[in-house]
Amino acid sequence: MKKILWIIAGALCIILLIIGFGIWFIQKEFKEDDPEFVMQLIKDQADSKDVALSIVHNGTRIADVNSDQPLPLASTMKIIVAIEYAKQAAEGTVDPEEKVSIKELDKYYLPKTDGGAHKAWMGSLKDDNDTEIEQVPISEVANGMITFSSNANTDFLIKRLGLDNINEVLIQTGLFQHEQIYPIGGAMFIPFTLMEEEQMSKKKALKVLQDMSLDEYRQRATEIVNQWDVEPPTAEQKRKAASALDMKFQKIWSDRLPRATTGDYVSLMEKLNSKQYFSKEIHTFLDPVMEGLMQNPQNREWLKHAGQKGGSTAFVLTKAMYAEDKKGNRTELAFFANDLGTIEQMQLTKKLNSFQLEILTNPSFRSKVEKEFGTSNSVNQTEL
Numbered sequence: 001m002k003k004i005l006w007i008i009a010g011a012l013c014i015i016l017l018i019i020g021f022g023i024w025f026i027q028k029e030f031k032e033d034d035p036e037f038v039m040q041l042i043k044d045q046a047d048s049k050d051v052a053l054s055i056v057h058n059g060t061r062i063a064d065v066n067s068d069q070p071l072p073l074a075s076t077m078k079i080i081v082a083i084e085y086a087k088q089a090a091e092g093t094v095d096p097e098e099k100v101s102i103k104e105l106d107k108y109y110l111p112k113t114d115g116g117a118h119k120a121w122m123g124s125l126k127d128d129n130d131t132e133i134e135q136v137p138i139s140e141v142a143n144g145m146i147t148f149s150s151n152a153n154t155d156f157l158i159k160r161l162g163l164d165n166i167n168e169v170l171i172q173t174g175l176f177q178h179e180q181i182y183p184i185g186g187a188m189f190i191p192f193t194l195m196e197e198e199q200m201s202k203k204k205a206l207k208v209l210q211d212m213s214l215d216e217y218r219q220r221a222t223e224i225v226n227q228w229d230v231e232p233p234t235a236e237q238k239r240k241a242a243s244a245l246d247m248k249f250q251k252i253w254s255d256r257l258p259r260a261t262t263g264d265y266v267s268l269m270e271k272l273n274s275k276q277y278f279s280k281e282i283h284t285f286l287d288p289v290m291e292g293l294m295q296n297p298q299n300r301e302w303l304k305h306a307g308q309k310g311g312s313t314a315f316v317l318t319k320a321m322y323a324e325d326k327k328g329n330r331t332e333l334a335f336f337a338n339d340l341g342t343i344e345q346m347q348l349t350k351k352l353n354s355f356q357l358e359i360l361t362n363p364s365f366r367s368k369v370e371k372e373f374g375t376s377n378s379v380n381q382t383e384l
Contacts (some may be wrong), residue, residue, distance in 0.1 A: 003020070009053045010372040035365065037347060038355040041337070041371060042164055050339045053373060055359060056332045062370040067263035070177055071336040074311025075149045077181055077258045079268070079290070081157050082309075083278075085142045088287035094161065096139035096285060103134075105141065107232040108159075108225070111150035111187050112242050115312075121148035139288070146309055147292040155183045155225055163222065173268055173277075173298035178260040179214075186221035187256070189233070191249045192241035193224065202244075209252050217256055247314065254313040262334035265320045269332035272307060275321035291322075310352075315340055317348050323360055331360055 012030045045051040046065050055063035088094040102122075109118050121144035125133050129371040138142075138160070145153040158166060163182065194205035209217075233241070245253070271277035272290065290307035292300050299306065308321035320334045332355060337348060 023364070032210070033354045034351045034357040035358045037351045038335075039369065041344070041348065042373065044338070048339075051336070051337045052074055052262040053368050054262035054332075054334045055369065056266055056330075057359075058330055058367060061375050062366060063373040064263075064375045065189060065373050067266075068261050069180070070259035070261055070319075071338045072254060072257040072259055072313070072316050073336070074254075074257055074316045074318050075151075075154075075312040075318050076265070076309050076336075077260070078145050078149070078154055078311075079320065080169050080175075080178075081154060081166055081290050082142055082146055082286060083282075084161050084169050085138070085157060086278075086282045086284075086289070087166070087169075088161055089139075089285040090279065090281035094138060096142075097137045100138055100141055101135055102132075105152050105156050107228050108155040108185050110188055110238055110242055113188055113245065114149070114151045114186075117148050118144075118150040118152050121153070124148070129215070133230060135225055143292070144290045146289050149309075149311070151184045155185045159225060166208040172269065175260060175264045175268060177264050179258040180193070181258050182218040182221045183225040183249075183341050184257075186219070186223075186225040188245060188360060189224045189241050191219050191244045192215070192237070193220070195244060196237075196240065200290075206248055209249070210290075214256060231329070242334055252316055253285070254315045257313070257316070262336055265334035265336075266332050269320055269322040269334060273305075273324060273332055275305075275307065275331050282284050304328075311384060312345070312349065314342070319352055319356070321356060 042051050042053055042065055049069045050071070051064050051070055052066035052069050053063050054061070054065075054067045085094065089096045125136060125140070135368075138157075141156060144150045145157060158181070167180050170176075170180075191205055191209065194200045194208055198205075200208065212220075215241045241367060268377065272286075275283055278286065287305070287307070290309070291305055293306045294303065295310060302325055304324045304326050306321070306323035308319065310317070310319040312318070316338050317340060318336045320332075322332045324330045335352065340348065359369065
């Protein structure tokens with residue numbers, strides 16, 4: 001009997017040790033305040049060209065790693081849609097106060113595919129009586145696209161503003177390495193349409209998608225969304241479309257998202273930060289959408305203005321931001337990473353903000369980053 005008790009006690013000790021080690025590991029690996037992790041990841045993966053970084057501080061490029069390497073943007077590309085919204089609002093083509101039905105937006109919503117972004121936005125819309133509202137102005141739709149990263153809002157705005165107009169922004173702002181934008185949700189529906197409407201097996205649909213040209217892929221995504229004006233997808237179709245997106249299909253979707261370079265996006269952040277490239281009228285509508293950071297009273301204590309947009313998939317993490325502090329210091333940053341492992345992606349999600357904050361506030365950390373990744377000695381720097 002004593003022997004059995006000793007065995008049980010020993011087993012419990014081992015279990016407790018394993019749990020303790022697990023807690024220690026999670027606390028260590030997933031702590032948010034760890035900007036050095038981002039630096040190490042860039043050094044480790046720079047040669048693979050799956051990571052890129054561009055940072056400009058007060059007009060000087062202090063970091064330049066793979067800045068000419070196109071990588072998937074994920075939701076960071078929504079900045080382009082926001083710019084076109086602000087342009088059309090300034091021109092009077094779109095009325096920011098025009099009401100949009102929540103039911104209209106629901107046509108573009110594919111549950112369980114956006115990390116809860118659309119539901120979080122919807123939750124923020126309740127009135128004083130905690131009642132969900134039925135209509136919102138277009139300005140709030142744009143806010144939900146940037147602040148909450150709603151894919152449904154994005155596809156609605158793509159349709160409302162015009163895809164050609166949105167892609168024209170890429171030319172107007174000199175983003176010549178930026179791939180064409182197309183509907184996000186429409187692309188998610190492609191596997192479902194192949195299997196359901198074209199009666200393909202899952203294996204065949206995967207092969208067809210892998211072999212499909214990017215032009216045809218974009219065209220299909222756009223046609224699917226256009227069809228929703230005539231015949232919106234049913235709840236059952238949405239459920240099937242979401243369940244069809246296993247990791248193999250998600251990887252194809254992630255890899256085919258619009259690509260751009262950090263060099264392009266840091267130049268765009270400089271344009272936004274200067275408040276000179278776009279007209280004052282455009283900034284009247286763009287800043288409330290892009291600069292949600294300034295809603296925080298603590299940020300207003302030391303920042304004159306700041307804006308950002310991140311993006312992620314199961315394999316991608318991206319961030320583009322700009323800021324000017326009250327001392328007049330301007331900083332622009334673009335960071336893109338692709339083909340991340342699950343743990344790596346989770347770690348980076350936790351730690352990227354601390355890296356960004358150190359760049360903004362810590363001169364010695366900026367110097368360290370410049371020494372490691374500056375244009376004179378950066379890893380895989382672009383030749384000028």
